[in-house]
Amino acid sequence: MPNPQLYIIDYQLHGEPRSFIIRLDRLDNAEAWHWASCDAGIGIIPKFGREKIKKVSRPMAERYGITHVSWRVSGDRPASASQAPDSGSLAGTPG
Numbered sequence: 001m002p003n004p005q006l007y008i009i010d011y012q013l014h015g016e017p018r019s020f021i022i023r024l025d026r027l028d029n030a031e032a033w034h035w036a037s038c039d040a041g042i043g044i045i046p047k048f049g050r051e052k053i054k055k056v057s058r059p060m061a062e063r064y065g066i067t068h069v070s071w072r073v074s075g076d077r078p079a080s081a082s083q084a085p086d087s088g089s090l091a092g093t094p095g
Contacts, residue, residue: 006074011036014065021074030055032071037061
């Protein structure tokens with residue numbers, strides 16, 4: 001039985017930084033680009049877990065302004081730990 005983990009995906013949409021958390025069994029770069037495009041409103045989110053859909057590729061995502069996609073397991077430090085987090089980036093967080 002798969003053991004889902006929480007992942008944080010960071011990306012930029014038209015130069016604006018965005019980030020979200022997703023629960024998946026596994027994540028790789030191709031999946032991260034697809035889910036970033038879904039978060040941006042470009043990709044299709046499957047209605048059922050086993051539904052086969054066409055994934056959004058990196059070149060297609062870049063055509064819509066998605067760049068700098070990176071991901072990590074939730075709880076790991078971001079690649080640029082010296083950068084202060086944006087106080088208004090999380091909904092419901094006092095800023």
